Amino acid sequence: SDLIQRMLSFTRNETSGKQPNRVCDLLDAALDLAKTDYELKKEYELQRILIVNRAGAEETRLFCEKNNVLQALFNILKNAVQALDGIETEPRIDIGFSIHGKFGQIDISDNGPGVSEAVRACMFDPFYSAKQGERHTGLGLSLSYHTIVTDHGGQLKVSSNHTLGTTVHIRLPLA
Numbered sequence: 001s002d003l004i005q006r007m008l009s010f011t012r013n014e015t016s017g018k019q020p021n022r023v024c025d026l027l028d029a030a031l032d033l034a035k036t037d038y039e040l041k042k043e044y045e046l047q048r049i050l051i052v053n054r055a056g057a058e059e060t061r062l063f064c065e066k067n068n069v070l071q072a073l074f075n076i077l078k079n080a081v082q083a084l085d086g087i088e089t090e091p092r093i094d095i096g097f098s099i100h101g102k103f104g105q106i107d108i109s110d111n112g113p114g115v116s117e118a119v120r121a122c123m124f125d126p127f128y129s130a131k132q133g134e135r136h137t138g139l140g141l142s143l144s145y146h147t148i149v150t151d152h153g154g155q156l157k158v159s160s161n162h163t164l165g166t167t168v169h170i171r172l173p174l175a
Helices: 002-013 023-036 038-043 066-083 117-122 140-151
Strands: 018-022 052-055 061-065 092-100 102-110 155-161 165-173
Touching: 018 023, 018 066, 023 038, 023 052, 023 061, 023 066, 023 092, 023 102, 061 066, 061 165, 066 092, 066 102, 066 140, 066 165, 140 155, 140 165
Parallel strands: 052 092
Antiparallel strands: 018 061, 092 102, 102 165, 155 165
16 A cells, blocks of 8 residues: 555665655645645635735745655645634634745644643654544654654644644754
8 A cells, every 4th residue: 555655665764756746746746735735624624714925935944855745745734734624713724834944843833722742742652643543543743753853854843832832843954
């Protein structure tokens, strides 16, 4: 299966696929994946979520393996969509981009209920999921963490507040 192939590629630590990729292209592709994902459209009413992409970064490039980073961004977007399930206020996801030294930082924020400090402490652990149901394997954020931190030498951090929602900060090397 595709998941097994991705896990095997992680263990091989393949770096040959890293090349400069435009931030705007990565984000557009990840958003397209999210918008066409059957589960997100059907179960989470993706069409009712306002997604605001303020990243810009038309010519800024990250040095990364495109497909793995796309999967990581998709996993993070998917978690943001799931966090907005059932909230009464207007559900919203904001995407931003900034440069920090030799790194580009993508911020993906939702206005959901936020996550506790206890959940933040283990949310990148394999097989950990705060969500209920057999479909929630707890692998998405773990694989994203591995892709960003281990494979690319980047950083993946989460800030959260129960009144403001959650922001995932993704730092990857600039090209």
